[in-house]
Amino acid sequence: MDTYIGVIGGSGIYEIDGLENAEWVTVDTPWGAPSDQILTGVYEGVKMAFLPRHGRGHVHSPTTVPYRANIDALKRLGVTDVISVSACGSFREEMAPGDFVVVDQFIDRTFAREKSFFGTGCVAHVSVAHPTCPRLSDACFTAATDAGIKVHKGGTYLAMEGPQFSTLAESKMYRESWGADVIGMTNMPEAKLAREAELCYASVAMITDYDSWHPDHGEVDVTEIIKTLIGNADKGRALVKRLPALLGAERDDCPHGCDKALEFAILTAPEKRDPDLVAKLDAVAGRVLG
Ligand SMILES: CSC[C@H]1O[C@H](OP(=O)(O)O)[C@H](O)[C@@H]1O
Numbered sequence: 001m002d003t004y005i006g007v008i009g010g011s012g013i014y015e016i017d018g019l020e021n022a023e024w025v026t027v028d029t030p031w032g033a034p035s036d037q038i039l040t041g042v043y044e045g046v047k048m049a050f051l052p053r054h055g056r057g058h059v060h061s062p063t064t065v066p067y068r069a070n071i072d073a074l075k076r077l078g079v080t081d082v083i084s085v086s087a088c089g090s091f092r093e094e095m096a097p098g099d100f101v102v103v104d105q106f107i108d109r110t111f112a113r114e115k116s117f118f119g120t121g122c123v124a125h126v127s128v129a130h131p132t133c134p135r136l137s138d139a140c141f142t143a144a145t146d147a148g149i150k151v152h153k154g155g156t157y158l159a160m161e162g163p164q165f166s167t168l169a170e171s172k173m174y175r176e177s178w179g180a181d182v183i184g185m186t187n188m189p190e191a192k193l194a195r196e197a198e199l200c201y202a203s204v205a206m207i208t209d210y211d212s213w214h215p216d217h218g219e220v221d222v223t224e225i226i227k228t229l230i231g232n233a234d235k236g237r238a239l240v241k242r243l244p245a246l247l248g249a250e251r252d253d254c255p256h257g258c259d260k261a262l263e264f265a266i267l268t269a270p271e272k273r274d275p276d277l278v279a280k281l282d283a284v285a286g287r288v289l290g
């Protein structure tokens with residue numbers, strides 16, 4: 001099977017350069033329009049697609065990003081491996097602004113977003129105990145190291161609703177009691193939806209600030225975040241460009257089973273399934289729904 005890398009670029013990353021046959025394509029989905037057109041092309045012989053999470057010009061807030069349409073659109077294009085690149089705050093002294101973290105766990109504190117492709121008429125329960133793909137995450141870690149980026153392997157990302165940053169009390173609680181390492185607003189429900197769509201998913205968090213807990217750094221200031229992001233965005237793009245060579249143009253089945261997540265997940269009896277919902281699931285669950 002061909003490898004097809006999909007990159008979801010977060011704040012500060014609205015395009016990538018260097019793709020052969022680069023073309024912005026419009027992808028329609030049954031879940032509405034994605035955040036923007038998707039930039040498709042080939043890099044070092046490997047198919048790539050790039051989607052700016054907030055849209056070019058930063059149109060969508062973390063709450064209004066059309067997460068279901070974004071994941072459906074990537075799946076519909078044939079993407080096999082999704083890499084999320086995001087800005088985040090840090091809860092750890094040693095995870096400093098400018099560093100990257102290849103996140104491996106999430107705490108989902110979002111509450112105003114559609115979190116599943118499934119529902120009445122087609123119920124499914126997938127496991128997200130291990131919400132990121134270790135194979136893809138390892139490739140991201142190697143790519144970051146090779147690109148000379150200071151990168152931390154593993155970390156827990158707390159996804160908050162936003163758009164306001166955390167209060168001091170929340171920041172201290174997430175750090176001291178909940179054990180979170182970084183905080184952002186967008187990786188959930190994105191990671192859950194990628195798992196439902198049987199896509200391998202890895203998350204690269206680019207640290208822009210110390211959130212509000214750090215006694216020497218004060219409040220989160222979006223102007224400071226943007227300054228750090230401008231430096232980080234080039235590093236993020238350098239990391240992404242090393243992935244095609246590391247992953248190769250051909251791929252086997254995922255050794256961790258990300259691409260089989262729906263195998264036994266759908267509980268609704270075939271005769272009780274809602275045909276309209278089943279039709280909407282053509283890209284996401286066509287493999288198991290037929
Ligand atoms: C620009 S600060 C807040 C904003 O940045 C992060 O976005 P993304 O994850 O898409 O890089 C954070 O989650 C907030 O949406």
Ligand SMILES: Nc1ncnc2[nH]cnc12
Pocket residue numbers: 087088089090160165166183184185208209210211212220225
């Ligand atoms: N401190 C922070 N909290 C939430 N999202 C962020 N994105 C960048 N920094 C952040």
